[in-house]
Amino acid sequence: AEILRKRGFDVTLVPVDGCGWVSPDDVRGAITDKTTLISVMHANNEVGTIEPVEEIGRIAKEHGIPFYTDAVQTVGKIPVNVDALNCDLLGISAHKFHGPKGVGALYVRRGTRIERFMAGGGQEFNRRAGTHNIAGIVGLAKALEFANGEIEETRPRLEALAGRLREGLERRIERIRFNGHPERRVPGNVHICVEGVEGEAMLLCLDMNRVCVSSGSACTTGSLDPSHVLLAMGMPPEVAHGSIRFTLGRDNTEAEVDYVLD
Structure with missing residues (x-):
């Protein structure tokens, strides 16, 4: 958004509520x-x-406006269908479903006009020049095939593990907050704030005990500022500083969750 603004475009940022949820009515009201x-x-x-992209996509379609959704966090974890989402463009990244790092894909609905990403050769339907990363492309496709084939098995298991972790943390820690929507959420994501404790201190302590967590998104690694996501949700900066994220995957077990809690 900031890059587009610097290039002279008018950018409208739609607010989120305390759960980080975007209201379709706010999107409709922002359209000009x-x-x-x-x-x-x-x-x-x-x-x-998980945002109400199906409804937002319908609103975009009603107004004849192209709709893009970043599905990096959902593809391979929950069923995703571009027609059901009413999107014209959809982005994914292989490493989020155990594929190779450094490769992603962009779905472009037929008839959607986009400028080429990289000039030069005619690869990728004349949209991205350069030699194809065959190993990455094949790795992405195969990993996605495996991930989608396991969703019915892994999704309820990850939801159960996340529930076990949340319940255990709530019993053990005072002044804890669980962030995000309580129901419409990605399986395996547990995001917390502990009032009065720095997220970086918790991260280092857990790391010394062989527990991997994050104090923000990978996109903001190295930043000491509080999460812009939490601030947009209305959280005070001093509370936002005390945040960490647990992400559970297909290989995690109940024993590992209990290890974290102990």
Whole structure:
């Protein structure tokens, strides 16, 4: 958004509620006769809230506006269908479903006009020049095939593990907050704030005990500022500083959750 603004575009940022949820009515109200693109992520990469992109996509379609959704956090974890989401463009990243790092894919609905990403050769239907990363492309496709084939098995298991972790943390820690929507959320995401404790201190302490967590999104690694996501949700900066994210995957077990809690 900031890059587009620097290039002279008018950018409207739609607010979120205390759960990080975007209201379709707010999106509808932000549309003008000059709106050329609507972009809403399918699920937030920090707090795990799944956005109402189906309805937002319908609103975009009613107004004839291209709709892009970042589905990096959801593809391979929950069923995703571009027609059901009413999207014209959808982005994914292989490493989020155990594929190779450094490769992603962009779905472009037939008839959607986009500028080429990289000039030069005619690869990728004349949209991205350069030699194809065959190993990455095949790795992405195969990993996605495996992930989608396991969703019915892994999704309820991850939801159960996340529930076990949340319940255990709530019993053991005072002044804890669980962030994100309580129901519409990515399986395996547990995002917390502990009032009066720095997230970085918790991260280092857990790391010394062989527990991997994050104090924000990978996109903001190295930043000492409080999460812009939590601030947008209305959280005070001093509380937002005490946040960490647990992400559970297909290989995690109940024993590992209990190890964290102990």
